[in-house]
Amino acid sequence: MADLHTFVLKGASVLDASGRRSADVLVRDGFVAAVGEGLDAPRVLDAAGCIITPGLVDLNAGLGEPGAEEAETVHSAARAAALGGYTTIVGRADTDPVVDSAASVRELRALAEGAACRVLPSASITVGARGERLTPMAELAALGVRLFADDGVGIHDARLLRRAFEYAAGLGVVICQFAQEPSLAAGGHLHEGPWSARLGIGGIPAEAEEVVVMRDLALARLTGAQLHFRTLSTAASLAMVHSARRRGLPVTAEVAMANLLLVDEDCAGFDPATKFRPPLRSAEDRRALVGRLAAGELDAVVSAHTPHSVQDKEVPFDEAAPGASMLQWTLALGLSELTLGEGGPQANAVGLAELIGALSWKPASILHGTVPAGTALTYGVIESGAAADLAVIDPTATWILDPAAGASRSRTTPFAGRSLRGRVRHTIVGGEPMVLDGVAQR
Amino acid sequence: MKHLLGVIGQPRAMLEELLQLSDSFAEVNARAIPKVPALRGRTVATLFFEDSTRTRLSFETAAKRLSADTLSFSVSSSSVKKGETLRDTALTLQAMRIDAIVVRHASSGAPWQLARWLDCSVINAGDGWHEHPTQALLDCYTLRRHFGSLDGLRIAIVGDIKHSRVARSDVWAFTALGAEVTLVAPRTLLPPSLEGWPVQVSEDLDRVLGSSDVVYLLRMQRERQHEALVPSLREYTARFGLTRDRAERLADRAVVLHPGPMNRGVEIAPEVADLDRCLVLDQVANGVTVRMAVLYKLLAGSAADPHDAVGDEAWGPIRSGGSDG
Known part of the structure; x- marks a missing residue:
């Protein structure tokens, strides 16, 4: 009997942070053993015509568990993620209860055992995400927590945020800010603009996000802390982050896939599936976001997967919960809607390397930090010695997005019925095939 | 025309048709007994998630003058808070075989959602800040x-x-x-x-x-x-x-x-x-007239002439066809 822990991916091209080339990939005991032409092993996983990339890394995945197991569990989320090419997802701390203590981090780690991909916990910045006292960040960092965020709420008190930055800076962890000024966003459910005016729905102005970005960049400068912005949605927000980084600030930002694909006008039918947080912005904002992605200037594209039960969306738009089930579809949606397909030219088309980079090695570097010089560890390069976290993508496969056929327990999505091009064929997590020929193995 | 959800973007011809139809019913309203059997056997439900006695009375008066049966649902905000979704409420009404629902809701867009879930006609009696x-x-x-x-x-x-x-x-x-x-x-x-x-x-x-x-x-x-x-x-x-x-x-x-x-x-x-x-x-008096025209337009057969229907005992209900309004 062949050794199950040794196999070769044959017939594909490899696309990673170092570029693209035709090569087979030999995996042995959890690591990449060799990359090159004509490799062989008793066990062969066919990857003809496919692209092998470093496994996707999601910094922003709502897990549902604990608290909303009807909508999602850690295992169902991980299965959806693996089917979507993710090998690592970072769970948001906005569960019920909030992940804010060593006990809750350990609970999540226990829940994640045996899941179809790596599920890492993040934790809240303040206890209960109530914006009052800091969580025991050092204790949580020692348990492996790297991202801290009061998700969906954000830290409003500038002095508290300053303290969080200062305390976190010494621990080497990342403070993630959800940028939305609550007094400007109050009563809003839609991007403030012509469509919110026409539809008679309270708006959330772009400036509700931008004033927080402005302030927090100043506080990051004051403290020297590493700041990561959650799901930015406006052209001006990204321009500010970009110029701050050019000035040397250690600041990064993520963008949700939904904001790259949809705009406020898509809410015109009052379908609660189109309600997101941050809201779907103007067509100009979307174009600017896609332009940044195409230019390789986005640090991370995230799923912002948000599981909901059906009833959370069977209510009026303003009462509906924001967010959609995204983990399984994010990559395929990006490939279909943003990259240049067979179908001919497309305005603002994103290169494959830019899209995969923003879904894989760029978020990985935010999650893991800069690799210390002289170590063998590398993120985002498929070479001998690298951890075998790989996604094998068939770029030509066409299929229809059917939420009911997804692995997530949550099926709310505005993308149901879309024609997709590009599909994950195999997902290898730590050298183990978790998805084989499009079928989850767990 | 199956629903009356909004007027934003509606063509002039559609508005003028309803205004002309209203003239016929103004004549009915001027009679000593302002009642015609045009919608006999039809049931119109008012579903108000937000209080508005005037609008509700106006619709109910209009329906009664067309001889439709009327039902009145008051959905207190507390029952919504108890967890009943808008869809649950809609399907409850559907099960009662109602021909038209007149809905008032504090949330913009709610009548559009109802129209997606329901087979019967939906008339928007005011949604949020959006349309009336x-x-x-x-x-x-x-x-x-x-x-x-x-x-x-x-x-x-x-x-x-x-x-x-x-x-x-x-x-x-x-x-x-x-x-x-x-x-x-x-x-x-x-x-x-x-x-x-x-x-x-x-x-x-x-x-x-x-x-x-x-x-x-x-x-x-x-x-x-x-x-x-x-x-x-x-x-x-x-x-x-x-x-x-x-x-x-x-x-x-x-x-x-x-x-x-x-x-x-x-x-x-x-x-x-x-x-x-x-x-x-x-405006209040004309409200009844116009609402009679709307109910008639949505619930009576599209081919029927209101001048024939008015006072014609033999005129029977014909399912209205047509596309969404």
């Missing part, structure tokens, strides 16, 4: 009766446009019928964007007043001063209220409209509300 199509129709009908036509009428809509479903529907209905609309309000009470709206905007009522054929006053809610949208009701009245002084500067033929209920002393001086040129009670 029968109010727009009755306003158009009132002006048409008074002036003969809306073509070329200069209409000033004054007050809290931002939060007003009446204003949103009226702007599009008035302009579709040929009127020119000027919105008069401080910036805080205007929508965040007027891109694509066929209107002019002014912050100065006194400049607009003399050249207006119609001054349409919106209800000014007291809460707005607590949201810092206006400093005080006193200042609002001083800038945007139709005071006695301002009423004297109206053009001779100018009329005043208000969707009710009026805040006498805030947006309109009590003496002005009682002037002949204030058509508020005409």
